[in-house]
Amino acid sequence: MIRAGIIGSTGYAGAELVRILMGHKDAEIVWYGSRSYIDKKYASVYQNMFQIVDAVCMDDNMDELAAAADVIFTATPQGLCASLVNEDILSKVKIIDLSADFRIKDVATYEKWYGIEHKSPEFIKEAVYGLCEINREDVKKARLIANPGCYTTCSILTAYPLAKEGLIDMDTLIIDAKSGTSGAGRGVKVPNLFCEVNENMKAYGIASHRHTPEIEEQLGYACGHPVVLNFTPHLVPMNRGILATEYAKLTKDVSYEDVKAVYEKYYKDEKFIRLLDEGVYPETKWVEGSNYVDIGFKIDERTGRIIMIGAIDNLVKGAAGQAVQNMNLAFGLTEDTGLDLVPMFP
Amino acid sequence: MIRAGIIGSTGYAGAELVRILMGHKDAEIVWYGSRSYIDKKYASVYQNMFQIVDAVCMDDNMDELAAAADVIFTATPQGLCASLVNEDILSKVKIIDLSADFRIKDVATYEKWYGIEHKSPEFIKEAVYGLCEINREDVKKARLIANPGCYTTCSILTAYPLAKEGLIDMDTLIIDAKSGTSGAGRGVKVPNLFCEVNENMKAYGIASHRHTPEIEEQLGYACGHPVVLNFTPHLVPMNRGILATEYAKLTKDVSYEDVKAVYEKYYKDEKFIRLLDEGVYPETKWVEGSNYVDIGFKIDERTGRIIMIGAIDNLVKGAAGQAVQNMNLAFGLTEDTGLDLVPMFP
Amino acid sequence: MIRAGIIGSTGYAGAELVRILMGHKDAEIVWYGSRSYIDKKYASVYQNMFQIVDAVCMDDNMDELAAAADVIFTATPQGLCASLVNEDILSKVKIIDLSADFRIKDVATYEKWYGIEHKSPEFIKEAVYGLCEINREDVKKARLIANPGCYTTCSILTAYPLAKEGLIDMDTLIIDAKSGTSGAGRGVKVPNLFCEVNENMKAYGIASHRHTPEIEEQLGYACGHPVVLNFTPHLVPMNRGILATEYAKLTKDVSYEDVKAVYEKYYKDEKFIRLLDEGVYPETKWVEGSNYVDIGFKIDERTGRIIMIGAIDNLVKGAAGQAVQNMNLAFGLTEDTGLDLVPMFP
Amino acid sequence: MIRAGIIGSTGYAGAELVRILMGHKDAEIVWYGSRSYIDKKYASVYQNMFQIVDAVCMDDNMDELAAAADVIFTATPQGLCASLVNEDILSKVKIIDLSADFRIKDVATYEKWYGIEHKSPEFIKEAVYGLCEINREDVKKARLIANPGCYTTCSILTAYPLAKEGLIDMDTLIIDAKSGTSGAGRGVKVPNLFCEVNENMKAYGIASHRHTPEIEEQLGYACGHPVVLNFTPHLVPMNRGILATEYAKLTKDVSYEDVKAVYEKYYKDEKFIRLLDEGVYPETKWVEGSNYVDIGFKIDERTGRIIMIGAIDNLVKGAAGQAVQNMNLAFGLTEDTGLDLVPMFP
Structure with missing residues (x-):
């Protein structure tokens, strides 16, 4: 124990x-x-x-x-x-x-x-950056694990395979993220009051949010060169959930199947990453309370861009669930012990 | 299996x-x-x-x-x-x-x-009325189990010990209940649309809701004579949860401890019923996703009434959780198998 | 000006x-x-x-x-x-x-x-108690006006005609009220945070809320003798709106039309009080942003009680709107100047 | 009349x-x-x-x-x-x-x-495209006015001055928009039910939403050449409000003041467009119930992009308010007649 x-x-x-x-x-x-x-x-x-x-x-x-x-x-x-x-x-x-x-x-x-x-x-x-799906072997041996941020977990995992395989032009990558309010913590201040958040939506930390360098560093490791990108978080009137909508130019002419294959190359054995079927896109409620990352994407032939969308529960895969996943790895337990959390809907 | x-x-x-x-x-x-x-x-x-x-x-x-x-x-x-x-x-x-x-x-x-x-x-x-805490032995032998309604589960369990022990005047019992919108089901109709429910609150089924006779019948069994009462459900802009606020005249001069003892007489070994500490009253979020019934009460010496408050997750203890609890009993399993659901907050 | x-x-x-x-x-x-x-x-x-x-x-x-x-x-x-x-x-x-x-x-x-x-x-x-519909003439001459509380405005106006005419047994009056969270003010404390209020419902101030003596005093003036009642406020995950559900025993055998006539006797010329049609009951969203008080009621022949329901916008008729109505009266303006606020839906 | x-x-x-x-x-x-x-x-x-x-x-x-x-x-x-x-x-x-x-x-x-x-x-x-701030003179003479879409109104006005003045590279323009649920209308279908929208966030109409060609056409007129862009709408659990977060590469090295001057060149006399102060960004609640368009922006020197953010009430400036504004112009009335709607907060 x-x-x-x-x-x-x-x-x-x-x-x-x-x-x-x-x-x-x-x-x-x-x-x-x-x-x-x-x-x-x-x-x-x-x-x-x-x-x-x-x-x-x-x-x-x-x-x-x-x-x-x-x-x-x-x-x-x-x-x-x-x-x-x-x-x-x-x-x-x-x-x-x-x-x-x-x-x-x-x-x-x-x-x-x-x-x-x-x-x-x-x-x-x-310290090992504890994004288990990417640094699994290092986590197993780590004494000090840096559990990734909520926005970063969702942002990185959604783009990682395409960054790694050079499928997207990293200079064009834009991440527009939306988060439930539990991400703001339990600290008491006016902007976190019910009446200020409810029935409201806003961007914040524009071109200055602290998760930006974390995303850039990790995606930089993936693609092999430094990355500078735009990351814009938004506050949404809901308790839990992060949705990341990511835009990038494709570097070559690829089909849906090509991109799907790239995602599967990295994620097909990942228990906590679900690649949704074609035409189905993530909704935060579908992962609520669970450790899943749901990912969908669409190629826009008109603009030559791919739109990648990821969703997590910010408190689970974005914080506590991933921390337990890291603990499981670091202590030699089965990776999903205690994490067989079925998403709650509605 | x-x-x-x-x-x-x-x-x-x-x-x-x-x-x-x-x-x-x-x-x-x-x-x-x-x-x-x-x-x-x-x-x-x-x-x-x-x-x-x-x-x-x-x-x-x-x-x-x-x-x-x-x-x-x-x-x-x-x-x-x-x-x-x-x-x-x-x-x-x-x-x-x-x-x-x-x-x-x-x-x-x-x-x-x-x-x-x-x-x-x-x-x-x-058919056995499957309110496990009250009809446990009958449920164990039943072939046909009538799983109680969501409002009724909360309403009955909140008042049951006091009705059973004759501590409240049943003619004065008023149940004012509030429910999340999942109780209205997934049927498509204008009143269930997001924009109609959100930022809105209303009563419905006033003096005519179908759960009324069910509550009356069961509380009638408890107190030993027919009961006629007022039950008013309300629709609340949230997904899950029922809160029942119940009012009745006390039949005798009792203290907080006296009433607490009566609740404990019936519920102290009940895993799914939590009698909150003095001065703490149920909130629906505290039971969300779980099979718990949280109960608190206050004696109002000014009016001679007791105010009893109960909370459940309408989809769990008010429906599916209780159904599984009934299944467990009917098949000889440990009663809480599969029901060790920790409430999710926030 | x-x-x-x-x-x-x-x-x-x-x-x-x-x-x-x-x-x-x-x-x-x-x-x-x-x-x-x-x-x-x-x-x-x-x-x-x-x-x-x-x-x-x-x-x-x-x-x-x-x-x-x-x-x-x-x-x-x-x-x-x-x-x-x-x-x-x-x-x-x-x-x-x-x-x-x-x-x-x-x-x-x-x-x-x-x-x-x-x-x-x-x-x-x-000081004049500034419930305009009841104390209009005194307000006109007042130097110091006590603007009524939000819960009290809704609670009193919903029951006033019946209390005044002796139609309800005041000893049996129970007021179960529900309020949006703006009623809790803009003060920063954990219970007012978005994640604590959202998807949650609770009672508070049970048998101890400060609006109780205010309601009792005013309804006491109406019926001509001291009143002691139960008033229970609840916090609802919405910004605005109060819904009061009120229960009382009828003192005589009356029809819907009889009660309607009593309400009309007091309110038929009141611009801000809307007696809803038979079978229609107030919803807070229908008065949002306006100075209206919507009232509906139902006689329950099974229990001999009447259920009266009132709704207001707590920040308008429950606070600022009523304050302006009082100002208009006190300065000799038309009572609804600046208050022709059409409710916003959705 | x-x-x-x-x-x-x-x-x-x-x-x-x-x-x-x-x-x-x-x-x-x-x-x-x-x-x-x-x-x-x-x-x-x-x-x-x-x-x-x-x-x-x-x-x-x-x-x-x-x-x-x-x-x-x-x-x-x-x-x-x-x-x-x-x-x-x-x-x-x-x-x-x-x-x-x-x-x-x-x-x-x-x-x-x-x-x-x-x-x-x-x-x-x-037919005249009834975006009053841009086509005012044509609207005044029109018999048939095409009232702009909700997303388009917000998206176009937020970027218009910069597109017109050639300050942004139109090939890099990405519009990530978020809307309250009233934009989905009052039609009854499962995805619009309260429990499906509440506590949930999703993208939809990805690279295929019908407002895309409308935005492209109008911004094309502004910049003088055809525009092809990405527009992604998202559904937010709130009744009203659209927030558009827009990203584009700047075509030249400009300061905050330079960009501000360009916005002011087009909007400084526009009653319904509010350019927020530096460091302040739009929130949908600040325009709720009103005909305002709130606009803020930030230059990101790291990426060479500008992030422009706009907010409107989708039912007012995004639909009915703009329609009345068009009516006022077409009938020779003062443009803001009936539109002096103060935003409601909270």
């Missing part, structure tokens, strides 16, 4: 980790970290867990945690994980960081986009 | 049955009945089931089904189950009817409120 | 006052008070007002305001208006208070339910 | 026309056409209009209508207006067609994208 500690268990991503781990036969949560609710019953913060979780929230003592747990999930604001990690900790426990601290290999890029100094750059090289 | 057939598998309740049975280790679906989608892939009707359910929708041939299945769920409009059931069928297969056909013992009451002739009144007596 | 000052113009009720007064031909806003946004452009707080309102938010200097304005609207937290009002101010300017400070005649009741000391009890007697 | 007839008054666009014309001092509706509800009270179809509209729905007799009205609005499915119009009608009455029949100058393009034969191609040349 893997003993898991969660730092930041009362944010939405942390709470989703709790939900998923409740159904994981080989893991148990031994530490519900939450600075905001120390000594309060976890179920009083998330009443859905009443009579399911009996534990009390604890402070984030990393040393105690390293002794008590086999894996630590840090579902915390940027900078916290980097400030806590050290060789002693990593020698005792694996860390799966749901923040951005170890996602970007170039520390200058990290510091520029996030506006904070990185407190432990010496671990960046070792 | 229990072989299950579903007639009406493409309605919302039928689809929820599919979702729940996908995670049931001792049951498998052998028949996806759907008159509307015969020969179409089930996953093309519910794309969330893509690569999970590979089956094709079939017509509702009861004889074939009785041979192929151990249990038949009828998630169909009123009248259909009553028109299909007969002794031969029941000798081969158990039936769990999610419609109202066998819920009401008095056939005249059924015919009056539902406006249709009952096609097989001879089976009404045998 | 009436010069209006608003203290608290950046709350939702204040913002709705701004919206309505923009279309009022005989009034202009001369003071956009907002402690939180002093010196910020009003339109930067409410971008919908960009190029419509050019003003800057100001502090709430009552003396300056009294000199600059003919009427002051206080859309502020409880206690503030009571702490600002004095004879000097009232001799110069009329005050329409959207808080609860002057609604309740019994200062002990106010202090008990609101948990604060009343700072100017000497003005309570003079 | 202009006498207006509406064919298709019970669709959402028709209903919005009714709402707006109720507040228009120089127009009155003399004909509420609705094939689906002939002889039924209009207010029984839209209860928000109870006691506001007393009329009964009528069939769409064009000859009678031409005699009774000064202007006819056709808010009907594609093909109907083209089948009804003729010289005799046009000699008596102006027609403002909210369908697509007369928007596209090339009849072959129309027939290809809409899949129907055009019944009166002889009037296409005469």
Whole structure:
């Protein structure tokens, strides 16, 4: 039984980790970290867990945690994980960081986009970018896993095979993404109030969102050269779900079947990636509550572009589900243990 | 392995049955009945089931089904189950009817409120009202189970212990219930369109809703005399969830602890009923996707009334979850098999 | 041209006052008070007002305001208006208070339910309860108008004629009310976040909501004796709208027409009250954005009760619209000036 | 007083026309056409209009209508207006067609994208494309006005000045648009049901939506050469609002101020177009219920692209509001008569 500690268990991503781990036969949560609710019953913060979780929230003592747990999930604001990690900790426990601290290999890029100094750059090289479908073998051996961002997971996986195979002109790639509001977290501020989000739609972080360099870096590895692209996130009045609509010029004259074959080359054995049938395009509700990535695409012969569309549940494949998938790999478990989550509709 | 057939598998309740049975280790679906989608892939009707359910929708041939299945769920409009059931069928297969056909013992009451002739009144007596927490022993032996309505499940369980113990004046009982829109089904009509329901709230079926006699009959059994009450359902702009707010005069001077003790007398060992702590009241989101019934109450000393509040997910405990709970009982399985569904929040 | 000052113009009720007064031909806003946004452009707080309102938010200097304005609207937290009002101010300017400070005649009741000391009890007697349809003549002469609460406006007007005419047993009156989330204001706290409210429904303030004594007092005046009742508010995932479902025993054997006649006796000339046709019941969307109160009812012969249903837009008739209606009356304007707001659907 | 007839008054666009014309001092509706509800009270179809509209729905007799009205609005499915119009009608009455029949100058393009034969191609040349801000002078003289589509209005106006001035490379223009569900109309079908739209987001009409050629044609006029672009609409779980996010390569090195100046050159006197301040981007809620087009933009120096964002209320500026604006121009009224609609928030 893997003993898991969660730092930041009362944010939405942390709470989703709790939900998923409740159904994981080989893991148990031994530490519900939450600075905001120390000594309060976890179920009083998330009443859905009443009579399911009996534990009390604890402070984030990393040393105690390293002794008590086999894996630590840090579902915390940027900078916290980097400030806590050290060789002693990593020698005792694996860390799966749901923040951005170890996602970007170039520390200058990290510091520029996030506006904070990185407190432990010496671990960046070792950290494995935990996009399981792409870095599976590295994840299996990792001590420190950088769990990908929600937008990035959806954005990268939707374009990855075509980037890798040189089918699209990376200079023309535009990613227009839409997210449910749980992606904004549980922090209290006016723009997250019900009446501000409901019946409203907006773009934000235009040409400046922090997930941009993460997407660029990973797709750059895929295509073999640096990538600069436009990524625009939008806030949608729904709780969960990310839809990424991606546009790029095709580099050659290909048919639907050609492109399908390329996707299948990389994804046909991937349990969590579903290539939809021709003419069917992803809807966020079809993956809600599950770890699936749904992908569809259409070639537009008029413009020579391909439109690729991907959908995930931002809290599952975009955060907690992927973190558990990483844990499974890192501990030698079957990759989908605890992740056989059937999407809920409606 | 229990072989299950579903007639009406493409309605919302039928689809929820599919979702729940996908995670049931001792049951498998052998028949996806759907008159509307015969020969179409089930996953093309519910794309969330893509690569999970590979089956094709079939017509509702009861004889074939009785041979192929151990249990038949009828998630169909009123009248259909009553028109299909007969002794031969029941000798081969158990039936769990999610419609109202066998819920009401008095056939005249059924015919009056539902406006249709009952096609097989001879089976009404045998049928067991499948409110597991109340009729558990009868359900275990039943061939024909009348799965309770969504509003009724929530309304009855919220008041049952107090009715049973004579703590409330049944003549004063008023049930004001609110439901998510999945309760209205997948039928296409203007009042169910997004733009008509969204940002709107209304009462309907005022003093005339069909769940009224069902609630009255069951609470009548509990208190030992006929009950006539007001039940008012409301439509809420959300997908799932029922909240029942119930008002009644207390018959004696009781404290919070007294009432709590009465609830615990009946429910303390019930896995799916959660009595919330004092001062905490149910919210539908806390039970979403799960088989829980959350109950809270407050005594108002100013008016001498008690306000009881219950919440369920209308598609789970109010339909498919309870149907599986009934199946588990009727087939001698552990009652919560496949029903360890953790509520999803947010 | 009436010069209006608003203290608290950046709350939702204040913002709705701004919206309505923009279309009022005989009034202009001369003071956009907002402690939180002093010196910020009003339109930067409410971008919908960009190029419509050019003003800057100001502090709430009552003396300056009294000199600059003919009427002051206080859309502020409880206690503030009571702490600002004095004879000097009232001799110069009329005050329409959207808080609860002057609604309740019994200062002990106010202090008990609101948990604060009343700072100017000497003005309570003079203050007119601004429910225009009931206190029209007094409003016309008032200097200090207590604008009714949102729930109370809907609750009282829905039952008033029957209470006044003795048609219902006031001891049996139960009000189950449902409100959109703008009623909770723009204050930042976890329970008001989008993800907490969306897809969720709950009761709150059970047997303890502050609008209870206000409803009881006013209905007590109507029926001529003290009233004690149950009032239960619920939070609904929508921006605007209140629906009140009210239950009471009829005191005599009356027909639909009898009750209709009673409603018409009081309301037939009321422009803002719409008695719906038989069999039609209010929906909040039908009054959205308007100053209407829609009312329907049904007699339940089985239980001897009448179910009365009322709907308003909580920010219009429940707050800003009624405040403007009061202003119109108090300044001798046509009552519906600026209030010919056609409900928006969908 | 202009006498207006509406064919298709019970669709959402028709209903919005009714709402707006109720507040228009120089127009009155003399004909509420609705094939689906002939002889039924209009207010029984839209209860928000109870006691506001007393009329009964009528069939769409064009000859009678031409005699009774000064202007006819056709808010009907594609093909109907083209089948009804003729010289005799046009000699008596102006027609403002909210369908697509007369928007596209090339009849072959129309027939290809809409899949129907055009019944009166002889009037296409005469018809004026009623995008008031661009074709104001022609609209003033028109007998037959093609009211632009909702997506097209937002998409075109957001990019028009830059296309006109050659600031963007039209071959790189990509329009990713998001719409509330009222854009899908009041027709009953499963994908429009509340539970299918709510908590869901999807793209549709990918590389095939009918508004594409309309946008291409108009932007082609602006830039002086044919345009082929990608336009992808998305369905959002909200009632109203369109947000268009548009991407294009800049053709020269320009600053924020340069681009701002270009927008101002065309729009600075436009009452209904609001260029937002630097760093502020449109949100659909800020224009809800109003005839505004809100526009913001950002230059991304990293990619050499400009991201332009526009927002409208699809039923107002995207349909009924623009139709009234066209009517005002065509009848010599002040352009904003009846359109001083303040956006409603929240």
